[in-house]
Amino acid sequence: MVITNRNISKAIKEVKFMLNKEKRLSLSGSRYKSDPFKLLVSTILSARTKDETTARIVDNLFKTIKSPYDLASINIRTLERLIFASGFYRNKARNLKDMAKVLIIDYDGKVPDTINELVKLPGVGRKTANLIVTSAFHKQGICVDTHVHRIMNRWGYVKTKTPNDTEIALRKKLPKRYWAVINFLLVKFGKTICKPINPRCNECRLNKICQYAVKRH
Ligand code: SF4
Structure with a gap:
């Protein structure tokens, strides 16, 4: 089982749900966005x-x-x-x-x-x-850091070696409506639930469709 464009909307919805539950959805982006x-x-x-x-x-x-x-x-x-x-x-x-x-x-x-x-x-x-x-310029882009790179690969949504490769793959595949929010969501998700070491797969609502969790069980 992997996450594909068939169920990416569901996956992102579940990420929002889990972050909400953990009270991690407050917008704490940089206060210098307009400069x-x-x-x-x-x-x-x-x-x-x-x-x-x-x-x-x-x-x-x-x-x-x-x-x-x-x-x-x-x-x-x-x-x-x-x-x-x-x-x-x-x-x-x-x-x-x-x-x-x-x-x-x-x-x-x-x-x-x-x-x-x-x-x-x-x-x-x-x-x-x-x-x-x-x-700052409200143009389209996908900000891929280590969290986005790791989680997208764990999901099986992309199969890439570096964050730059992930950005290229996401530009081809990820629906544009998610481009601006994916970094915000997955950084928070990666710091709390899908952590680099010991991800909390047992309690994660994606563990039936995430490639990483399915392979482990
Ligand atoms: S099931 Fe595990 S690896 Fe997959 S998204 Fe959830 S925490 Fe991450």
């Missing part, structure tokens, strides 16, 4: 860092950094101190400084609104690019 620059900076800083830590860092950072020009001119040691609590803060500080320079030189200080342009920026991969185009 592409701030959303880009927060997304880069969020890698390998807890959501609450990122929120604290960016709230403090954006008191002094409000544009690519501020970011390009801030001393790198000062920036490192400001983002110290974030994982890999040295790499991130360097990427942020480089990104600010590219934004100023190539994009007139504005964040580009296409995936192809966004991935040219230092520190920006397809996951971040998709998030920016969908959240």
Whole structure:
């Protein structure tokens, strides 16, 4: 048994039901969604860092950094101190400084609104690019991180090796009405129920149709 386009709507409905039950459906997305620059900076800083830590860092950072020009001119040691609590803060500080320079030189200080342009920026991969185009510019994209990649493969909906491959497969297959919400739902589902290690299959409402659970029993 696998999840296909015949039952993907049911699967997503069940995910929503389970998250509702766990009280995990509140919308806690970035408060900087309407500002592409701030959303880009927060997304880069969020890698390998807890959501609450990122929120604290960016709230403090954006008191002094409000544009690519501020970011390009801030001393790198000062920036490192400001983002110290974030994982890999040295790499991130360097990427942020480089990104600010590219934004100023190539994009007139504005964040580009296409995936192809966004991935040219230092520190920006397809996951971040998709998030920016969908959240800040309201364009179509599918943000695939490790949770979306893992769960879609466990379901048997795709059979892929990397998150980028999963994004390509989902673009061909996943009904467009789910593109913008799939990341939000599966990240929460992946953190609470379909966890990387010891997924809670016994209590999961998908365990009769999910390839991973069916194969295990
Ligand atoms: S049955 Fe298990 S592997 Fe499948 S979606 Fe549920 S928790 Fe994840």
